[in-house]
Amino acid sequence: MSPIQKKVCMAGSFGVGKTSLVRRYVESMFDERYHTTVGVKIDKKQVTVDGKAMTMVLWDLAGEDGVAVLRPSHLRGASGVILVADGCRAGTLDNAISLEQRITAEIGSLPFILALNKLDLAAEWEIHAAAVEPLVRSGWTCTRTSAKSGAGVDEMFLTLARKMLGQDQ
Amino acid sequence: MPEELPGNGHASANPFAELRSLLVGPERDELADLRRRLDSPDRVLDDVSRALPEAILRRSGDRKLRLALHPIVAESIRVSVERDPRMLADALHPVIGKAVRKAVASALQGMLLTLNQIVEHSLSLRSISWRLEAWRTGKSFGEVLLLRSLLYRVEQVFLIHRKTGLLLLHRQAAAVAVKDADLVSAMLTAIQDFVRDSFATGEGAELDTVQVGEFSLWIQHGPQAILAGVVRGAAPKELQTVFQDNLWRIGEERAADLEHFAGDAEPFQACAPYLDACLLGQAARAGRRQPVWSWAVAALVLAGIGAWIFLTVRAQRRWDEFASMLRRQPGIVVTSVVDRGGQRVVEGLRDPLATDPATMLAASGLRPDQVAFDWQPYVSSEAQFVDAREFVARRARLENQAFYFGPDRSGVTPEQLNAIGNAASELRALFRQADRAGKDVRAELIGHTDDSGSEQRNTALGQARAEQVLAALAADGVPRERMRARGVAGAEPLRQGSSDPDRAVNRCVTLRILSQP
Numbered sequence: 001m002s003p004i005q006k007k008v009c010m011a012g013s014f015g016v017g018k019t020s021l022v023r024r025y026v027e028s029m030f031d032e033r034y035h036t037t038v039g040v041k042i043d044k045k046q047v048t049v050d051g052k053a054m055t056m057v058l059w060d061l062a063g064e065d066g067v068a069v070l071r072p073s074h075l076r077g078a079s080g081v082i083l084v085a086d087g088c089r090a091g092t093l094d095n096a097i098s099l100e101q102r103i104t105a106e107i108g109s110l111p112f113i114l115a116l117n118k119l120d121l122a123a124e125w126e127i128h129a130a131a132v133e134p135l136v137r138s139g140w141t142c143t144r145t146s147a148k149s150g151a152g153v154d155e156m157f158l159t160l161a162r163k164m165l166g167q168d169q
Numbered sequence: 170m171p172e173e174l175p176g177n178g179h180a181s182a183n184p185f186a187e188l189r190s191l192l193v194g195p196e197r198d199e200l201a202d203l204r205r206r207l208d209s210p211d212r213v214l215d216d217v218s219r220a221l222p223e224a225i226l227r228r229s230g231d232r233k234l235r236l237a238l239h240p241i242v243a244e245s246i247r248v249s250v251e252r253d254p255r256m257l258a259d260a261l262h263p264v265i266g267k268a269v270r271k272a273v274a275s276a277l278q279g280m281l282l283t284l285n286q287i288v289e290h291s292l293s294l295r296s297i298s299w300r301l302e303a304w305r306t307g308k309s310f311g312e313v314l315l316l317r318s319l320l321y322r323v324e325q326v327f328l329i330h331r332k333t334g335l336l337l338l339h340r341q342a343a344a345v346a347v348k349d350a351d352l353v354s355a356m357l358t359a360i361q362d363f364v365r366d367s368f369a370t371g372e373g374a375e376l377d378t379v380q381v382g383e384f385s386l387w388i389q390h391g392p393q394a395i396l397a398g399v400v401r402g403a404a405p406k407e408l409q410t411v412f413q414d415n416l417w418r419i420g421e422e423r424a425a426d427l428e429h430f431a432g433d434a435e436p437f438q439a440c441a442p443y444l445d446a447c448l449l450g451q452a453a454r455a456g457r458r459q460p461v462w463s464w465a466v467a468a469l470v471l472a473g474i475g476a477w478i479f480l481t482v483r484a485q486r487r488w489d490e491f492a493s494m495l496r497r498q499p500g501i502v503v504t505s506v507v508d509r510g511g512q513r514v515v516e517g518l519r520d521p522l523a524t525d526p527a528t529m530l531a532a533s534g535l536r537p538d539q540v541a542f543d544w545q546p547y548v549s550s551e552a553q554f555v556d557a558r559e560f561v562a563r564r565a566r567l568e569n570q571a572f573y574f575g576p577d578r579s580g581v582t583p584e585q586l587n588a589i590g591n592a593a594s595e596l597r598a599l600f601r602q603a604d605r606a607g608k609d610v611r612a613e614l615i616g617h618t619d620d621s622g623s624e625q626r627n628t629a630l631g632q633a634r635a636e637q638v639l640a641a642l643a644a645d646g647v648p649r650e651r652m653r654a655r656g657v658a659g660a661e662p663l664r665q666g667s668s669d670p671d672r673a674v675n676r677c678v679t680l681r682i683l684s685q686p
Contacts, residue, residue: 004433005433006335007333027352029348029352030352030356034356038356038360038363039359039363042356044349044351044352054432057334057335057355071362076333077330079431
């Protein structure tokens with residue numbers, strides 16, 4: 001039985017560590033130059049959720065700097081979204097919230113997860129629980145990750161995988 | 170129905186009726202209204218027509234409704250087309266028109282490519298060898314052209330879900346190194362999006378082929394799926410048709426699976442035969458080596474042809490040399506050369522004094538059985554033959570001459586001097602001729618005696634007679650060193666017999682011309 005495949009888009013502001021987040025934890029064959037040329041880089045993450053194998057094909061979209069346009073063609077057919085924000089820069093969370101709205105407007109409501117990255121620099125964090133609290137209350141799933149230590153990364157993928165499987169049922 | 174409203178003048182006449190109208194009056198009115206509505210078909214139609222669109226819209230996901238509507242809609246379309254086919258044609262035109270245009274363009278492109286190849290190959294050196302191969306193998310030139318010029322292999326085929334870019338099925342040819350097909354599939358989709366977003370101008374514009382070094386990527390787009398093939402080498406345009414057909418079949422067979430694809434590629438395993446059908450190729454480069462023996466045979470045949478050419482040329486050259494020598498030969502006139510079953514027959518005229526052509530033939534290197542002669546004798550007027558004939562005649566005259574002596578005499582008589590003078594001038598002329606011809610000619614004077622007298626005496630007498638004539642000739646200017654005297658006595662008599670006339674003839678000196686070439 002071949003694994004279930006899901007297209008997952010990753011989006012977030014420039015420099016939030018999106019690429020680092022996947023670099024060490026996924027299978028990859030394309031380098032970062034694809035970001036600047038094609039505007040997207042494809043990676044793959046294989047997970048097993050409740051005994052089911054899943055291949056997440058990650059469309060790592062070029063860093064959103066607030067002006068760049070999300071290509072509808074990149075979003076089309078996605079089953080889930082990973083939004084990445086930098087815990088040390090409050091602005092990146094606002095950007096993630098606006099990204100979520102734009103993605104929902106473009107392709108409808110999808111299972112998504114917000115990763116607050118750079119957990120290893122917790123002391124310098126600008127995004128505090130108080131800022132996240134309202135989002136969680138409104139149904140957002142938020143995780144804290146560190147691309148550097150790997151903390152929370154696998155859990156993030158697993159959580160999203162589970163949400164996507166739940167969507168199928 | 171009469172209306173009895175509360176509070177009018179008749180109320181007091183029937184308190185029950187009044188009470189009833191007070192209690193249920195509005196309901197009665199509603200009932201009456203409802204009854205009116207139900208009884209009026211127009212009103213019912215109005216109501217249903219108002220509710221129908223909303224009802225259908227609300228139940229659009231309902232299979233039952235779809236099933237119920239299906240025959241009606243199908244029949245309606247049929248009737249509509251029957252009545253006015255133009256309407257459907259107009260409606261379909263934008264769709265069909267585009268599809269037809271694309272198909273025609275693709276077919277034209279294919280034809281152009283084929284034409285280009287034919288023109289390119291019909292005049293090249295390679296095409297000559299292909300024509301030879303066609304002749305050798307009994308194939309048509311077209312087949313050989315395809316086989317030799319279209320060396321390609323479809324190494325991998327990807328079936329990709331168009332919307333998500335997820336891989337539905339991947340097949341590869343044997344011994345092909347494959348990178349992660351999932352990633353390739355998604356990246357390919359992303360790149361197509363990129364190209365379409367960045368450069369495409371029209372709605373239906375798609376990326377069809379990508380050329381990367383010796384590889385090319387052939388992409389066929391269906392409404393739900395994409396078929397992409399990685400091709401090594403130069404594939405014929407017809408390959409696109411193969412891709413098209415197979416993608417179309419997959420689309421038809423798996424329409425529902427494609428429509429509702431949610432990440433489970435399992436059902437598409439069944440499409441493997443269609444993808445495998447696209448893994449075409451010509452393994453000509455590896456598989457068609459000539460066996461060693463065929464090269465050996467070719468070498469032998471070549472060597473044979475070479476030897477035959479060499480021998481033929483050599484024989485021809487020898488013949489040419491011989492023929493020209495023969496024509497230059499004095500006393501020989503070649504009138505014709507006839508080829509009779511591989512043997513050349515030379516016909517012509519030959520002076521008997523001319524060199525024998527048979528000895529010339531032996532020296533030429535040609536085999537005696539290669540050439541035959543058919544000569545007619547003739548007299549050549551060439552100087553050397555005139556000379557030669559004169560020499561022969563003079564020699565005969567000299568050798569037929571004799572100088573006679575009386576019995577037991579050896580002195581030259583005055584009567585003989587005249588004949589000796591003639592002989593001397595003839596001899597001098599003969600020697601001159603011989604000198605011109607480069608021949609060493611000498612004269613021998615032979616002294617004869619009759620059979621009377623002793624042997625000893627006769628020997629001396631014969632010798633003396635010969636020497637007497639020699640001296641007389643020398644006195645008349647014939648070089649002495651070119652003459653010699655020999656006494657033979659009665660050993661070589663001119664006449665056999667002992668009568669007086671016989672003896673008179675035998676008492677003489679004769680001449681013999683000795684020549685050495």
